[in-house]
Structures are given as C-alpha cells and as structure tokens.
Amino acid sequence: MFKQMAVAAGMVVAVAASAISGAPAAHAAPDFDENFAITSDVPTLSDLDAQIRLLVGTPAPDWVKAAQLEGGNRAVIAPKMVYRIGFFRPPRGSSLVTGPETHEPDRHTAVINASRQGAPTIQINAEWRRIDGRWKVASKSLCNGIKTLGLPIPCNFG
Template sequence: MFRRFRRAAVAAAATAMVPMALALAPGAVAEPEVHAAPVNIEDFAITSEVPTLAELDAQIRLLVATPAPDWVKANQLEGGSRAVVVPKMIYRVGFFRPPKGSSVVTGPETHEPDRHTAVINASRQGSPTVQVVAEWRRIDGQWKLASKSLCNGIKTIGLPIPCNFE
C-alpha cells in the first residue's frame, strides 16, 4: 500500500511539474511580466522601420535574462557569434535578471534610417543603476545591438572581456 501511495505521489508531483518545465523550456517565458522576453525567442527579430522601446527592451531581455542558444543571441548582435560572449557572461553572473537584477530600455531616443539609440538601465541588488546609451543598427532589415554598445557596456560594468568583435 505504501508503494502505491508513493507511486501515486510521485506521479502527481511529476504531473504538477510539467507546466513548470514547459514554462522554463527554451522559447517560453517563466514569469509573465510586462517586460518579458518574447515567447518564441528563436524567431525574434526587430524588423519595424522604427523600433519601439518595447521591442528594444525585449531584445535586451532576450540577450541578458534568458538562456537562449548562442545562435539566437548572435542573431541579435551586430558582432554576431564573435560578440555572444558578452550577453552570455552577463546572463551567467545574473547581474541584470531576476531575482536580483533587472533591466529596462528607456528614452531619450534618436533615430536615423539605419541607426537608433536609447538608454539601457540595468540594476542589480545592492548596486546603483547602470545607464548605457546604446545604439542599434539596421542590418539586412533587422535591428541589432551595435558592437560599440557592447564595448561601452563592458567598460561600464568592468567585465574582463576584450572588445575585439567590432
């Protein structure tokens, strides 16, 4: 009888874990929130003529607050696969992702046909908010975070990463 109860308890626990596992699976959002990463991160691309703050914010969250595959992150960066080391390290150390950190993209913004700027505000528990004026470049119809912005972020945060992906 104990074994049957134990099996039933394990089965019930496993069934209860399925929604949680699906919520944490790549391409899904673990916590529904206003600034959540896109639901299908593998298809994420900012292709509008003028990117919105919400789109830029979602892209930054995809880069630094999700365990997205390298190729997905590379697709969001002007430096491509050479530049993935930066968001990977920021994600790994957890600077700007819940539960101890956060980020939000705000204005002021500037816009030119193939260049857009906004401010990335990133904070972590116990530290002041870091503000980086970031630039996005429109490459092949998609807005990508500029390499020069990654270099500015590396310097601002003090990461031990050479800026050699421009």
C-alpha cells in the first residue's frame, strides 16, 4: 500500500513539474495504440511501417504485439527482445518499411530497413499475411529477422 502511494505521489510530482516547465508529462499516454490494426484490403507502406515501429520501437504489452504477429503469443519473444536490446529504436536506431512491394489478396511483401548507430543498415525482405481481416507479420519474416540479427531465439512459432 505504501509503495502504491509513493508511486502515485511521484506521478503527481512529475505531472506538476511538467506543467510548470512546459515539458510533456512522463507517462501521460502510452507511445503506442493498443487497438492498432491494419484492416485495409491493401496495406500501405505507412501502415506497415507503423506496425513495425509498434513491435520493435515501443514497450507495448505482449497482447498488443501478439495481435500483430502471425505466430501470436508464441512469436512475441522476437520483437520483445529487439525492443529490449534497443537495436532499431531512437535515439540510436530506426526502422523504415519501403518497397519494392508485391501484393496478393492474403499476402503482401515489402522491405524492412533497420539501422542502428555505428552499424550498416539491415534489409529484411518481409511478408505479411492477412488473417481474419488483419495484416500480420508472417512468422517466416520473424525467422529471417532473428537469423539476420543472430538472436538466440528458436524459430518455432510458425
């Protein structure tokens, strides 16, 4: 109980300090949309880019990330590890989804370009699958990313 009160008091102080300084309040709102979904017939590069940033550039909860992945909960470990390591998120890294693209009714491909300070840009040919009306990162694309980055994760969520 005391710990909860201390946390609440700390948040009040942070919000008050933020209001005085004009800086945005810490923890005012999450930096991700928990309801994010790509539901259009053809995903745009902007949609795909936002999805990748949600996966590897935010601290979104597992259930939010699982909803973006063909492998669901089994596959969350990959983007979660990439986020924790901080490879492709500011301030030292970034990612951008670009073409060339291909499109079929339930399959779409594009290129994920990921970079981090002091290292060359990595390009991953990625695939998305349309499952239950939502575009999700295909498990084989996660496996390609895991292999490319040399992460110690078994690719058994396909």
